Amino acid sequence: MYVGIDCHKRFAVATKMDARGEVLEQVRLANTEEDLGTYLCALPPETAVAVEATGNWSRFYEMIEERDLAVTLAHPYKTRAIAAARIKTDKIDSTMLAHLLRTNLLPAAYIPPRSVRDLRELLRYRASLVSLRTQIKNKVQAILSKPGTVPPVKHVFGKKGTRFLEQVPLRSCYRTALDGYLTLLQTLQTERDRLGEVLATQAQADSQARLLQTIPGIGTYSALRILSEIGEIDRFPDARRLCSYAGLVPSVHASGGTTRRGPLTKQGSKWLRWILIETSLHAVNGAPQFRSLYWRVQRKHGANTARVAVARAVLKTIYAMLRTDKPFEARPRRVRITGQRPGVIAAA
Numbered sequence: 001m002y003v004g005i006d007c008h009k010r011f012a013v014a015t016k017m018d019a020r021g022e023v024l025e026q027v028r029l030a031n032t033e034e035d036l037g038t039y040l041c042a043l044p045p046e047t048a049v050a051v052e053a054t055g056n057w058s059r060f061y062e063m064i065e066e067r068d069l070a071v072t073l074a075h076p077y078k079t080r081a082i083a084a085a086r087i088k089t090d091k092i093d094s095t096m097l098a099h100l101l102r103t104n105l106l107p108a109a110y111i112p113p114r115s116v117r118d119l120r121e122l123l124r125y126r127a128s129l130v131s132l133r134t135q136i137k138n139k140v141q142a143i144l145s146k147p148g149t150v151p152p153v154k155h156v157f158g159k160k161g162t163r164f165l166e167q168v169p170l171r172s173c174y175r176t177a178l179d180g181y182l183t184l185l186q187t188l189q190t191e192r193d194r195l196g197e198v199l200a201t202q203a204q205a206d207s208q209a210r211l212l213q214t215i216p217g218i219g220t221y222s223a224l225r226i227l228s229e230i231g232e233i234d235r236f237p238d239a240r241r242l243c244s245y246a247g248l249v250p251s252v253h254a255s256g257g258t259t260r261r262g263p264l265t266k267q268g269s270k271w272l273r274w275i276l277i278e279t280s281l282h283a284v285n286g287a288p289q290f291r292s293l294y295w296r297v298q299r300k301h302g303a304n305t306a307r308v309a310v311a312r313a314v315l316k317t318i319y320a321m322l323r324t325d326k327p328f329e330a331r332p333r334r335v336r337i338t339g340q341r342p343g344v345i346a347a348a
Contacts, residue, residue, distance in 0.1 A: 001047040004097025006090045007054050014039065015094040017102060026091055036060070040067050050074050050101040052093070053109045058117060074100070077267070078107035112231040119202065119228045124271075126195050126221065133188045136181050140165070143178050147171065157185070199224055212318060214327040216286020217279040226318065229272035239319040246272045248312045264308065276311035283314050287330045290314065 016025040100106035212223040251262040298306035
């Protein structure tokens with residue numbers, strides 16, 4: 001028995017199919033524990049279920065998993081590439097999921113363990129706090145610009161800048177808004193500090209997180225973010241596949257013997273790609289091998305391409321470290337001594 005479930009925010013459409021591809025049942029279920037639970041409990045133990053990776057896939061997946069049914073999470077991008085149709089309805093989508101599952105053609109997405117999924121939620125919560133904090137800071141700057149107020153300090157949100165914001169004379173409408181935003185900033189900072197303590201405790205208890213923190217520029221948050229997005233390192237046969245998962249490889253267009261390389265694919269984990277590029281400059285400042293790579297690429301292709309190249313090199317280093325369980329070692333830059341024949345290098 002094969003079941004394809006097309007999930008939505010308020011309801012789901014399920015299609016039940018036998019081994020010959022004959023549709024046995026199609027039902028629309030409300031997204032309630034009662035409806036979904038009743039339907040899943042009525043399925044035979046040998047039933048295979050396919051669920052597309054939508055925004056609320058984890059709830060459906062965990063409900064199916066608790067009932068000991070074989071469940072596959074369908075990769076939405078690859079599924080669309082295989083089963084694109086001119087006419088698209090919920091029933092057609094659920095039927096196609098069941099068909100692909102029955103014929104063993106369903107592209108499956110990686111499902112990390114529940115502990116990793118919970119860690120991802122905490123890390124994304126922290127990222128949302130930082131995003132909200134940035135938005136409020138921009139609103140404070142907008143309030144100051146309306147009456148033409150110029151802060152006397154460079155860092156408006158430092159200690160001196162905060163005292164200036166609390167005391168600067170403004171019209172009552174601006175003063176009320178500014179006081180409210182300052183209160184929100186303090187609340188967000190307090191929550192961020194509290195969450196930071198929770199994440200620091202988790203990082204201290206994780207041997208792999210401590211291992212990654214030996215790389216320059218990778219701290220508690222960065223290490224946990226990288227590990228949570230990678231999941232199990234053994235699922236990648238080599239470092240090139242891991243870089244492809246992070247979307248840090250160029251797109252390739254090959255036809256008629258001509259090969260052209262384009263921009264980054266940006267497929268896979270956007271969070272992994274983001275954190276690696278954010279930490280790339282710290283890696284450049286802290287490790288000679290990354291510094292020499294950065295300047296070599298920067299001279300030819302520019303700073304942005306150089307940061308991507310360093311991010312890719314850092315990810316390859318992380319792959320080797322997690323495979324061998326060895327800490328990072330900064331290698332001294334090797335340069336050719338003037339007067340030596342080409343190809344001979346020596347330590348600087």
